Amino acid sequence: MIVVGTALVRDGRLLVAQRTRPPELAGRWELPGGRVEAGESEPAAVARECHEELGALVTVTGRVGPDLPLPVGVLRIHAAELAAGSPEPVALEHAALRWIGPDELDGLAWVEADRALVPHLRRLLG
Known part of the structure; x- marks a missing residue:
């Protein structure tokens, strides 16, 4: 299974989301995203997940970092920006x-899968 995450960047800043569940991850930070559905491209999954989780419309601009193993499959991060006319992101599924x-990347209480991406995220924001 492929899980996509979104490195949503605006004005040199990255959007991070605070988890509410499961209990062992509640309060930790992650990049928004989720599972790729059958027959769905990864960019389409990024756009769908951002709309479902953030109420935002995004344009995918490329990949970030390597594939990361997850217990359920593989995590792939895609860079994105807000699409023209998109509403401001809101926490629909996050705390x-x-x-x-x-400068804030290292100090954030990341979920473990996303923590491995910090060097790649720093380059993206650099």
């Missing part, structure tokens, strides 16, 4: 959202 700069 909170934050736009962070490159």
Whole structure:
């Protein structure tokens, strides 16, 4: 199974989302995203997940970092930006959202899968 995450960037800042579940991950931060559905492309999954989780419309701009193994498959991160006319992202499925700069990447309480991406995210924001 492929899981996509979204490195949504605006003005040199990255959108991160705080998990509410499962209990062992609640309060930790991640990149928004989710599973790729059967017959769906990865960019289409990124756009769908951002709309479902954030109420936002995004344009996918490329890949970020390597494939990362997950217990359920593989995680692939895609860079994106808000599409023209998109509403401001809101936390529809998360406890909170934050736009962070490159200097805040290391200090964030990331979920483990996303923590491995910090060097790649720093380059994306650089």
